[in-house]
Amino acid sequence: MSRAFILATLALTLTGGAASRAAEKPQASAPAVLEHAPRGTVVFDDDGGRAQIVPRRAVPSQEAKYHGGPVVSQPTVQAVFLGSGWRKQENRQKEAAVMSALRSQGGPAAKSLSPYGVKPWELSGQPLEDLTGDPLRGTSISDLEIQTRLDGLLGGADPLDANTVYVVFLAPGLGSTLGPRATEKDYLAYHNHVHAAAGVIHYAVVPYDGDPARWAAAARQSLRLTLINPEGNGWY
């Protein structure tokens, strides 16, 4: 067996080791962060970086390639329900439905992620909730404000578990913006990460969608992208 074949095989399963080692040393060149990703799937986020979206418009599929960064290898998925709309009783049923959809896609059903070095996810039993009300401006919540809220939710805890991914479900009626983009026109969901005091928070944001099937599908797709490409330099 050739050295190249052995190493290519290992790259699928041991990605974390090589990437973390390289990260210890100053990089000679800026790492590829969502460069050459499928057209229409990457946008600028609120502070000038790049983030990956689940676009409203269909885009040509493209086989994912590995770009040297980390993946979330043994994921725990933590749902976060954000927005005052979740206080309403009629929305509680929707909350339960999307949790069920996420749960059903974990376990053996998620084994298709194994080629990327990602094990089936476990869904944390208890969702977190931030029901503090409307966004600071208008009717849409920006990605920066979501980062601030996540920092508030998680910042006082112990150092964050690098294998936990947060899926933020926005309440019905609460819009979302990411840089100059808005969910109404551009995306069904997106994922991003932020370096908080307690560690790196990897998260997906899923605005409410009146189409339950599309809502759940967007959540699953954004979660999958978060797991295989949590910091923009994994698989995409």
Next chain:
Amino acid sequence: MNVSVRRVVSAFAFLLIASLAPPDLLAQSCGVERWSVKTGTDADVGKVNLSSSTSNTIVTMRGWPAPNPIPANNRVSPYETTVWVLNATLVEYKLESDSDYHLVLSDASGNTLIAEIPLPACVGSSSPFLSKITSARNTFNSRYTPTGSFQTANIPVQITGVGMFDFLHGQTGVAPNGIEIHPVLSIVFNPTTSPDFSLSVSPSALTIASGSNGSATVSTTVSGGFNSAVALSVSGLPAGASGTFSPTSIAAPGSGSSTLNISTGTAAAGTYNLTITGTGGGKTHTAPLTLTIGSGGGGGSQILANPGFESGNTSWTASSGVINTSSSEPAHGGSWKAWLDGYGTTHTDSILQQVAIFSSHTTATLTFWLHIDTAETTTTTQYDKLTVQVRNSSGTVLKTLATYSNLDHNTGYAQKTFDLSAYIGQTIQIYLVGTEDSQKQTSFVVDDFALNVQ
């Protein structure tokens, strides 16, 4: 923490922030990551010396070692505690959703770096930067109207501001180590630059034994279309000592370097303040050099500058990030060392120092300490290599002293010794180059060099 408690804490925290924050801050979208450092409300802001500034270049800043981890609320000295001045081209600019003006700066070679001007309303009132940020923002507004899309400028600027390492996440124009000028404290468009040059010497202090030799590198950079040769001289040498430049002047357009070779001869032991003077194109500039002459005692002396890297990335020409203080690969002595390779991808790193071995010597011996660790498991194949060479001042290889590889990995440091007496009377380069193949890292870590002459 259970869910209900979390909910209460979250609501309380948000309401607390909302009640304490200035109204104009709440009315805007402001940043999150390292925001205190970016705006001057961090725990270390008192370490920033606002009373002086230091000129620098984009390429130098891009070569600084990126900290790991990057502290959330503290500064990495001196990079984030110094006010830097950059002359560059403002290529493009944009208003970010966090209300920053994102400026992409470039040098003549196309190396880029980001500078950001925060919205004053996003800067805490306790920040010592606030008034200058406000002024810089107003200056920018008087010329441009940034929007959410990049607009092209291509205009010469002089940017003054504080360094800040940002996280790499695909920003436009980002330096490979994430260094930015953030915040910008002033911006001058089309700075009036009459033709001129600047002069520097490295190291700025030399210790040479009596009756022995040492060297320093004098460098010049030009600005404003300066185009003349720069003649070099040194003054302040004590009686019995001598100094010569190689070359004696820096050819037009006046940007380059020269090696100052100092022979202490019969000069008395002590510390002397030398002045390096460069003259050309009607301009004269000076740079100080402190010379300490040791008592000697008839023994040999070490003639490499910054031999243990404890002065950081000076006196050596090194690949980006090689000379660093990373605790992942501890130094042999002190805290700095040169760490070549270790990426696990196809990569080449090198370090080089030029040194003159005067003909008055009879022996020259090079030593250094080497540590190799690797993820390679082979016991037969050299996949990753470190080559140690002597080259002449033009870079031509005179001799390959040794080649080490992943097969030579060791648990600590081992000292290596080479006889360089064959190069007495020559100016040579000590050159180490590490090459790594596409998989599995090998780290070549070197430290505590010495070139001892008698």
